[in-house]
Amino acid sequence: MGVVDQKPAFTLPADLSADRPPERRGLSRDQVRLLIIDRHANSFTHTRFDRITGFLAPGDLLVFNSSRTLPAxxxxxxxxxxxxxxxxxxxxxxxxxxxxxxxxxxxxxxxxxxxxxxxxxxxxxxxxxxxxxxxxxxxxxxxxxxxxxxxxxxxxxxxGQPIRYRYLSAPWRLSYYQNVYAIQPGASEMASAGRAFSWKLLLQLRNQGVESASITLHTGLSSYLDGELDRQHVVSEEKYSVSEEAADKIRRTRNSGHRIIAVGTTVVRALESAAAEFGGEVKACHQYTKLRITADYHLQIVSGLLTGLHEPEASHLELLAAFVPPEKIYAAYHEAIQRRYLWHEFGDLNLIL
Amino acid sequence: MKLLAGKFALITGASQGLGRELALTYAREGVRGLALVARSKDLLQSLASEIYRIRPNLNVAIINADLGSSVEVERVAAVTLAACEGRLDILVNNASTIGPVPMPYLLDYPADDFHQVLNVNLIAPFLLIQNLLAAMIDHGGSIINVTSDAGRVGYPGWGAYGISKFGLEGLSQTWAAELAKTDVRINWIDPGNMNTAMHREAEPDEDPTAWSDPAAVTDIFVFLASDSGQHVRGERLEAQSKWRARLQKG
Structure with missing residues (x-):
């Protein structure tokens, strides 16, 4: 059963679009809200992003997308x-x-x-x-x-200017669209799941023994400004790169039984594509992928996902269903709406563990 | 083995004076690539031609930019990241502007000029480090900020320049403290009096032949950028003092 086959199971109120970066709403970038969905229990936790340290253990591996946003x-x-x-x-x-x-x-x-x-x-x-x-x-x-x-x-x-959408309150500068760790210029739009990581938090996680690795997948456009085309979720072919160093860290983390947590759906797509390519193992590569991950997809590498909150008809929701059943995602989203979480690139986040 | 073999360096203010000497010296010392930033494209191109005579196949990115603008700093960071393929080893924040000449007293200092001097001499190094740290932090790197004795003593007439260097010294100390547990090292060097166009412009009545040639102080910049200097972090160094003996004693 895929989310895509269902009617939208929730309606996103217009005023829950984050119209400005957290730094312009009196928060630091790592103080957005975090909704945690436990894959193995029927519970949701509501917390603040900078408290993610309490939910990660030494040996866990966070995999980031190093793609840097272009003024596209x-x-x-x-x-x-x-x-x-x-x-x-x-x-x-x-x-x-x-x-x-x-x-x-x-x-x-x-x-x-x-x-x-x-x-x-x-x-x-x-x-x-x-x-x-x-x-x-x-x-x-x-x-x-x-x-x-x-x-x-x-x-x-x-x-160029960054690609911006109508829900924004001002033409925010490109620097607001960058993840602090991004080093490979090439993304049309920010891989926004990682935006809330500050250097302070990254260094804190490092000192805590949480490992990190990076892949690169340059994100394309999230909208073709055509409602019908956007609803079709045409799976685009995307290029991704996995370094030798990242592949080694992934191998070691799997062998030690710790969790591999993707920061963003692009990372899930890259790692699972690499695993599909190399018989269940991630190896260093530069490949193209057309992989579509839906509810019935068996994830081979990734056990957790940090992601934004997605719109009712977004294709990302069908990827989330590979981690947890759609009805559980919707239940969590209903709570998020009640608690007035914010959507889109400057909004709040969702961690699935 | 060359001291900087395999390393990629970004040097700001590279078209003249100390920056130009550093670019040539780093090329001779075997860097894998250079990103060179300055306002004058012509001077950068002429420098690149000279570098190619030393290292015909060296990866040299010329970035013509005014670091007084934060938007320009983003462009410098992006082009550098593309040129170094996401791995930067050395960042030398050398670009400086002296501000208006003759140098006015603070009481007479135009506010716009004051802002501009702080933007180039203080804000740009802050933003470059912030934008490029990710390309250094996993494998380690060396950041060198170029300061001045005017950053420790308030000389009359050295207005915004001196104040920007006071700020740069504070910036360097704070970065050093925040990055203490990483492999990224920050040090700041006072090169001393040098015979450069900027210095001659600032003090037209002085005898420039009494000042050092910039080429005479590049060795400390090579040392700090190299693996030999990896034990040195969070230090203020004076290029024309006996730094080598002091550092080698550890």
Whole structure:
């Protein structure tokens, strides 16, 4: 039974969207609320994130996604036209081109623009050629920018803004969209499950004997700004990397019988994909995955998950069902709504152990 | 074996003076890569050409940025992280601005200039460390902040510059305390009087030939960045004193 097959089992009140970072609501980043779901008992615990230390034991391994958020939204102009186009970068392809969502300022369809041949110009002499429409996700287009590598990254930081959604109260700066431990620039949107970790807390966990490792999976877009397409939960192909060091730590943690806790659904996807690839063991790799994790998926590596609170129709909910039955998730979410937890990237968190 | 073999270093204020000498010296000492930050793209490109003559295949990222802007600091961090592939070993916060010249008394100091000097000399090192720590903490690293005797003594006319260096010394001490249980080391060096463009501009009536050549003080920066200096942490060092004898005594 998958969550995706069911009607939404809860309604998210609009005022429970976190419209600003915790630091702008009088909290430090690690003081958001934490809802803990015990996989093996029928109980929920409500606490504060910086008290997570009390729920982790020496030898447990936290696996982070080291992907760093890009200013992935660029405003450009269609060449020889007055039309403004917002480009939201979704994925860097192996040949150096990008898949991106294109949002024209007028209701004119992208398909119409494309038949005329389309080049989009940005500031700093950057431009991109629109090559073709993506077959699986038609809202995405393949683009070739006039710069690549670190030269492109440099310009992106001069021109781009973080991808932001309507529920925000202000255009928060990129620095609010970073996890403190993120070292690999490449995410279209923040892998937000780890946002609440402060350095103080990370060092405290380290001193407590909780281990840590990192994988990289650059998160794509969470919305194609198309309700129907978003509801289809098209499983995108994503690239992930596991280092030798991370694979070793995972192996050692499993052998010692301690828990492997994924910080974010991207980490679950990467580790379980690696295990599926290598016969149940995680090895160092750079791979692409199309793995879809749902209620009936048998998790081989990950025993716990730290994640945000997801919207009723979010595809992440079906992944959560691989850890706990959907009805238990909904019961926990009902409590979260009653207690006025906050949703989205600057909101509260959920730990499943 | 070169002292900095396999290490990746970020140097701010790299286009002239001490920063430029450090870039050349680190290249000679075998670094795996360099990220060089300065406002002048032309001077950085000329430095890169000189580095390629020493190390033709060295990974050199030139980052043309004004560290007075925190948005620019984010760009510097991202390009550095991409260039070093997420593993940084050495961060030298060398960039400084002297502020308006002739140097006004505090009573006459324009507030905008005061902010700008603090942004470049104090806030940028804070933000760079904050943004790049994650790329150092798992395997260890060396952070070196460049200070001045004006950071210990309030000289008339040295206004915002001196105050920013007082701040940098405090910043360095606090980072050192917070990172005491990690493998990331923070030290801060007072290079002493050097014959640099900035110093000549600050004190046009003095004789610059009495000051040290920046190349004469790079050895301490190599030592602290190298594994030989890994026992030194949380220290203020004066480059033109007998630091070597003191440190080697442990």
């Amino acid at each position: 939204a660029l405003i450009g102009k269609a060449r020889d036209s007055a039309l403004t186009i917002e480009v939201r970068l979704a994925e860097l392809l192996p040949d150096g081109t990008w898949l991106a969502l294109l949002v024209p300022s007028s209701p004119k369809k992208m398909e119409e623009l494309f038949t005329q041949g389309l080049i989009v110009d940005f500031e700093w002499d950057l431009n991109c050629e629109v090559l073709k429409q993506d077959r699986r996700i038609p809202r995405l287009w393949q683009l070739r920018f006039s710069k690549t590598g670190t030269a492109f990254l440099d310009l992106l930081y001069r021109i």
